[in-house]
Amino acid sequence: MALLETQGLTKRFGGLTATDDVDLAIEEGERVSVIGPNGAGKTTLINQITRLLDPSEGDIVFKNESILQTEPHEVVQRGISKSFQTASIFPELTVEENAEIAALGAEHGSFRLNFFRHRNRYGGVSEATRRTLEAVSLWEQRDMEASALPYGDKRRLEIGIALASEPDLLLMDEPTAGMSPEETNATVSLIDEVQEDLGLTLVLIEHDMEIVFDFSDRIVVLNRGRVIAEGTPGEIQDDPDVQEAYLGGVEL
Amino acid sequence: MSDESANPADRTETATTVDTADAADTTETEADGGETLGGASSASTVASLQARWESARDRELTVIGLTIVGVSLFPYLFARAPVVSDLLQGYQELASLMLVWGIFAIGFDILLGRTGLLSFGHAALWGTGAYAAGWASANITTFPLLLVAIGVVTAVFLSVVLGWLSLRRGGIYFAILTLAFAQMIYYMASAPLAFITGGDNGLTGVEIGSLLGVFDLGTELPSVAGTLLGTWRYAFIGAFLVLSVTAIYRILNSPYGIVFQAIRENEQRAEFVGFNVWRYKLAAFVLSGTFAGLAGALFTIHGQYVPLSSLYWQTSGEVVIMTVLGGVGSLLGPLFGAGIYLWVEYIVSGGYPFDWIAPYWLLVLGLVFVTVVVLFPEGIWGLVGDLRDRVATRLEER
Amino acid sequence: MSLLTETARVLLNGLQTGAIYVLLAMGLSIILGTLKFVNFAHGALYLLGLYAGILISQQTDFSQGQLAEYGLSTLGLDWGFLAALLLVPLIVFVLGIAMERFVARPFYDRPDTDQILFTFGLAIVVQQVVRILFGGNSQNFAQPGWAAGPVALPLVGGFPQWRLWVIGITAVLVMIVYGLIEFTDFGLVVRAGTQDAEMVQLLGIRITRPYIAVFGIGAALAGVAGVVGGPLSVVNPTVGTDILVPAFITVVIGGLGSVRGAVVGGLLLGITESFLIQWSLVIPSLGIDYGFAPWSQVGIYAIAAIILLVRPQGLFGSEVDVS
Numbered sequence: 010m011a012l013l014e015t016q017g018l019t020k021r022f023g024g025l026t027a028t029d030d031v032d033l034a035i036e037e038g039e040r041v042s043v044i045g046p047n048g049a050g051k052t053t054l055i056n057q058i059t060r061l062l063d064p065s066e067g068d069i070v071f072k073n074e075s076i077l078q079t080e081p082h083e084v085v086q087r088g089i090s091k092s093f094q095t096a097s098i099f100p101e102l103t104v105e106e107n108a109e110i111a112a113l114g115a116e117h118g119s120f121r122l123n124f125f126r127h128r129n130r131y132g133g134v135s136e137a138t139r140r141t142l143e144a145v146s147l148w149e150q151r152d153m154e155a156s157a158l159p160y161g162d163k164r165r166l167e168i169g170i171a172l173a174s175e176p177d178l179l180l181m182d183e184p185t186a187g188m189s190p191e192e193t194n195a196t197v198s199l200i201d202e203v204q205e206d207l208g209l210t211l212v213l214i215e216h217d218m219e220i221v222f223d224f225s226d227r228i229v230v231l232n233r234g235r236v237i238a239e240g241t242p243g244e245i246q247d248d249p250d251v252q253e254a255y256l257g258g259v260e261l
Numbered sequence: 262m263s264d265e266s267a268n269p270a271d272r273t274e275t276a277t278t279v280d281t282a283d284a285a286d287t288t289e290t291e292a293d294g295g296e297t298l299g300g301a302s303s304a305s306t307v308a309s310l311q312a313r314w315e316s317a318r319d320r321e322l323t324v325i326g327l328t329i330v331g332v333s334l335f336p337y338l339f340a341r342a343p344v345v346s347d348l349l350q351g352y353q354e355l356a357s358l359m360l361v362w363g364i365f366a367i368g369f370d371i372l373l374g375r376t377g378l379l380s381f382g383h384a385a386l387w388g389t390g391a392y393a394a395g396w397a398s399a400n401i402t403t404f405p406l407l408l409v410a411i412g413v414v415t416a417v418f419l420s421v422v423l424g425w426l427s428l429r430r431g432g433i434y435f436a437i438l439t440l441a442f443a444q445m446i447y448y449m450a451s452a453p454l455a456f457i458t459g460g461d462n463g464l465t466g467v468e469i470g471s472l473l474g475v476f477d478l479g480t481e482l483p484s485v486a487g488t489l490l491g492t493w494r495y496a497f498i499g500a501f502l503v504l505s506v507t508a509i510y511r512i513l514n515s516p517y518g519i520v521f522q523a524i525r526e527n528e529q530r531a532e533f534v535g536f537n538v539w540r541y542k543l544a545a546f547v548l549s550g551t552f553a554g555l556a557g558a559l560f561t562i563h564g565q566y567v568p569l570s571s572l573y574w575q576t577s578g579e580v581v582i583m584t585v586l587g588g589v590g591s592l593l594g595p596l597f598g599a600g601i602y603l604w605v606e607y608i609v610s611g612g613y614p615f616d617w618i619a620p621y622w623l624l625v626l627g628l629v630f631v632t633v634v635v636l637f638p639e640g641i642w643g644l645v646g647d648l649r650d651r652v653a654t655r656l657e658e659r
Numbered sequence: 660m661s662l663l664t665e666t667a668r669v670l671l672n673g674l675q676t677g678a679i680y681v682l683l684a685m686g687l688s689i690i691l692g693t694l695k696f697v698n699f700a701h702g703a704l705y706l707l708g709l710y711a712g713i714l715i716s717q718q719t720d721f722s723q724g725q726l727a728e729y730g731l732s733t734l735g736l737d738w739g740f741l742a743a744l745l746l747v748p749l750i751v752f753v754l755g756i757a758m759e760r761f762v763a764r765p766f767y768d769r770p771d772t773d774q775i776l777f778t779f780g781l782a783i784v785v786q787q788v789v790r791i792l793f794g795g796n797s798q799n800f801a802q803p804g805w806a807a808g809p810v811a812l813p814l815v816g817g818f819p820q821w822r823l824w825v826i827g828i829t830a831v832l833v834m835i836v837y838g839l840i841e842f843t844d845f846g847l848v849v850r851a852g853t854q855d856a857e858m859v860q861l862l863g864i865r866i867t868r869p870y871i872a873v874f875g876i877g878a879a880l881a882g883v884a885g886v887v888g889g890p891l892s893v894v895n896p897t898v899g900t901d902i903l904v905p906a907f908i909t910v911v912i913g914g915l916g917s918v919r920g921a922v923v924g925g926l927l928l929g930i931t932e933s934f935l936i937q938w939s940l941v942i943p944s945l946g947i948d949y950g951f952a953p954w955s956q957v958g959i960y961a962i963a964a965i966i967l968l969v970r971p972q973g974l975f976g977s978e979v980d981v982s
Contacts, residue, residue: 080537081533082536082537090533097529098527098530100526101522101526102523109519110519110520110534113516113519114534114535115535174534373772377772426967429967433691433697433771434911436775437907437910438911440907441908442964444904444960445957445961448956448960449957452954452956453953455953578779578783581779620791624787624791627780627783627787631777634773634780
């Protein structure tokens with residue numbers, strides 16, 4: 010059984026169908042990229058999986074359980090984490106606190122009455138904080154205020170926050186958007202490293218075709234909310250439908 | 262990359278550099294997360310001395326100790342000490358009142374300063390605490406401690422309901438909804454429930470019994486305590502202030518503290534690292550409501566009277582002004598805000614030697630408030646902190 | 660009084676009370692919906708409109724002034740009030756533009772909380788300035804002579820004429836605003852901004868002319884509300900903050916940015932209020948005779964609470980949250 014499955018996932022906004030009967034199956038340890046032209050429904054798909062949006066029809070099954078009735082924070086508890094397109098960090102806190110919050114959220118996010126207990130008593134959290142920051146090479150900068158980091162570092166912190174909850178499945182929404190070529194390379198190798206170390210399952214939304222074809226085990230192509238093709242990078246590259254619909258007939 | 266045992270001296274060094282580079286912003290973060298500084302170094306530079314002092318300051322016992330000292334000296338300085346008290350024109354009962362509002366304001370800051378939620382409905386919680394205590398004294402008991410307990414419990418109950426309703430919608434709605442539901446309670450108290458609240462007249466002649474059945478709150482404390490603190494009433498209120506500061510310090514250093522900050526900084530992200538943001542917001546609301554209720558009950562014990570206006574939204578506005586004036590997001594800033602506000606309201610507005618400005622006291626407060634919002638978002642407490650940092654930098658340069 | 664008469668009275672009174680809410684809420688709502696600016700100083704604009712109205716209507720006594728030289732005074736009209744009705748919206752419109760420029764604009768990129776704090780502080784300052792200039796005591800804003808006194812209406816009987824004028828003027832203004840929103844660039848911006856705030860923010864067109872007009876028109880409506888609402892009750896410097904709360908409630912009930920919502924919400928509140936004032940529960944057999952007048956203010960908040968529970972986005976609000 011796949012780690013994550015969407016079954017006939019459909020989301021309508023008024024007259025517009027943003028995702029149309031999408032069936033996906035993501036296996037454990039896989040790297041899957043979702044591509045498609047603007048407005049193809051990629052972000053809507055992700056937003057349904059993270060439970061930010063309610064699907065109009067269909068089901069989402071994670072670890073053999075439907076997550077349709079869960080809140081976004083519960084989805085995180087179950088092991089799905091998301092990194093944002095922009096550096097969505099806690100700007101006025103230190104780098105360390107950023108990671109600490111994320112680690113705390115994964116372990117203790119589901120609200121308890123522990124408001125008289127000192128934070129230092131949560132040993133596991135500081136362990137996870139350190140591991141995370143070392144993984145994204147920000148341990149040295151841990152005492153800096155997050156807003157003072159250069160943009161590339163902020164994006165790495167963003168990825169770190171997503172990792173700190175030690176997810177089974179990581180959804181990445183254009184992790185290299187707005188980055189310089191050097192930063193892009195660094196980020197891709199970071200993702201690469203982390204994926205292998207932690208045995209993550211990765212779903213990537215990306216516009217940069219080079220990254221997509223290098224990186225993915227499998228590619229899913231969305232167009233107007235429908236899956237029009239699915240397969241290995243090689244298969245997708247040769248698929249005439251994809252070239253027609255998505256790439257406008259241009260050779261890759 | 263992972264230079265494992267980065268020595269503590271280095272760490273402290275880094276922290277201090279950041280601190281001075283961007284003083285205004287980091288001071289607060291450090292005040293809360295001070296523990297990250299770890300043990301102070303043995304290096305004998307001024308910088309490390311300052312760091313050591315800061316980490317010491319942040320220790321719970323220090324905070325409590327300083328609060329106790331401050332609370333003990335304050336009424337003497339304000340009302341009885343030569344020169345100072347003449348300058349300030351202070352008097353004993355106003356000192357007590359300042360502490361009462363101070364508790365209200367530091368509790369309010371859990372919501373405004375830490376969680377980033379602006380409530381315009383806390384009058385409802387304060388007023389309900391006050392009315393509950395007042396009503397209980399006429400119908401149940403006159404023991405001050407029990408009155409406080411009744412006020413707090415009632416306010417907590419109400420804050421769960423109010424918070425639950427007002428948090429149904431996010432963002433800008435919150436201020437409006439808290440305001441609206443608080444006004445609803447005001448209007449209920451003003452007419453339909455006048456048989457309980459006394460309507461426009463409020464609850465007059467509230468009887469307050471003696472503490473533990475022994476000490477009359479109105480009488481003076483024995484010997485030195487009498488000189489310093491003045492009355493039992495002040496000591497009673499002062500004890501609750503110390504208790505409140507301790508409790509809030511604890512809360513801010515618990516997981517709640519950092520979750521509240523995370524919500525203020527980036528609510529969506531907080532949800533997506535796994536926090537039940539809505540519940541934590543409600544928790545912040547109820548916690549601040551608890552202190553509002555406590556302060557309200559103490560207000561009744563202090564004045565033996567509950568005016569209807571304690572529920573009106575101007576009261577909510579007052580605690581907002583006090584908190585912002587003193588400094589949002591700082592543990593003790595709002596306490597100072599409360600003191601300053603009341604000093605202006607009671608002393609400056611009263612005439613001599615402030616005749617020239619007395620009629621304009623609220624205008625002045627309004628202008629100062631607006632200035633603080635625009636130019637000094639960290640309030641007076643933040644300004645003081647800045648000043649201290651600047652002095653420290655000077656010393657360092659030498 | 661027959662049931663029919665009573666109902667007609669409740670409705671008319673409700674329309675009149677609601678009209679003031681509508682005028683304030685329309686402005687608040689379009690400013691909130693398009694500019695995402697929470698204006699706690701909107702009541703201050705009402706207050707300024709009100710006192711400007713008093714000044715103009717008292718001191719610009721056209722009927723004894725210059726117009727008299729042309730023989731117009733013989734018409735016996737209170738031109739002063741008419742002048743106020745025309746001039747005040749212009750003055751407050753300009754104030755609104757200034758407010759957009761100097762109050763709102765510096766805060767667009769700061770947190771909502773800062774906007775609210777700042778406008779709240781501003782409201783206090785304005786209130787205090789008015790108190791210092793005009794005194795803190797209550798005074799009367801005289802109704803214009805041509806609209807004073809009751810008028811006989813079918814069914815209802817005698818009804819204060821000015822209240823009818825309030826309803827009429829509001830109706831005309833509602834139609835004008837509705838027309839603006841449906842048929843002009845200004846309206847396009849309002850509609851677009853309300854429906855897709857994110858897109859508008861991305862395009863960064865908040866500081867273009869239609870946006871400034873949103874603020875000006877919203878302010879002018881508050882100013883008119885001050886002039887027409889002033890003569891309905893005693894006037895003092897706190898009326899601005901007092902009326903702000905029901906105006907906000909109206910916006911919440913109607914839905915953010917919706918003019919239709921503001922109108923329906925305002926009237927709903929007005930009618931609820933006047934109904935509760937009039938209504939008493941009488942069951943002679945049980946000896947019950949309970950008047951609900953004390954609940955009239957509570958009622959409008961209770962309605963807000965119920966609507967919020969059933970339909971959190973308001974009657975005409977879109978589903979998208981603007982948090």
